[in-house]
Amino acid sequence: MVDSKNTVASERVHPCPTCKKPLRRKEGKMGPFWGCSGFPDCRTTLNDLAGKPSTEIDEHYRCPICTRRLVKADKDKGDYWFCSGYSKGCKVTLADHDGIPEAAYRCQKCGHLLVQRKGKNGVFWGCSEYPQCTASHADKDNRPAF
Numbered sequence: 001m002v003d004s005k006n007t008v009a010s011e012r013v014h015p016c017p018t019c020k021k022p023l024r025r026k027e028g029k030m031g032p033f034w035g036c037s038g039f040p041d042c043r044t045t046l047n048d049l050a051g052k053p054s055t056e057i058d059e060h061y062r063c064p065i066c067t068r069r070l071v072k073a074d075k076d077k078g079d080y081w082f083c084s085g086y087s088k089g090c091k092v093t094l095a096d097h098d099g100i101p102e103a104a105y106r107c108q109k110c111g112h113l114l115v116q117r118k119g120k121n122g123v124f125w126g127c128s129e130y131p132q133c134t135a136s137h138a139d140k141d142n143r144p145a146f
């Protein structure tokens, strides 16, 4: 039997994918993330997903418009994700679905986000830039029918 008295389960070491030094969980302005303890020599950072560093490049966690990382908003602000490019002018926010940003679809006309709306004739997808962009798509199984 291994004496586990001195090991704390939540302090499991996650090695940096670049230099193998342990990653440290940090609280950043944009929410928790993992940074390399070899900083500043190694500037690797990873998303925090449910308390663990994620090396997966999951499209879900990328801004659908500018491909920057999505960041989960503080709990007291509500369950949603926003684009880490916010200060650079990207105002994308996505609702949270069980810890994952909701699927987002781009307007094929102007490249902004489509938003699910309810109209007289039922659910449809309209452009977030309405009325500047009047693109709209029918709804099929909760996604826009292109």
Ligand SMILES: [Zn+2]
Pocket: 016, 017, 018, 019, 020, 021, 036, 037, 038, 042, 043, 044
């Ligand atoms: Zn590193």
Ligand SMILES: [Zn+2]
Pocket: 063, 064, 065, 066, 067, 068, 083, 084, 085, 086, 090, 091, 092
């Ligand atoms: Zn963005």
Ligand SMILES: [Zn+2]
Pocket: 107, 108, 109, 110, 111, 112, 127, 128, 129, 133, 134, 135
């Ligand atoms: Zn549009």
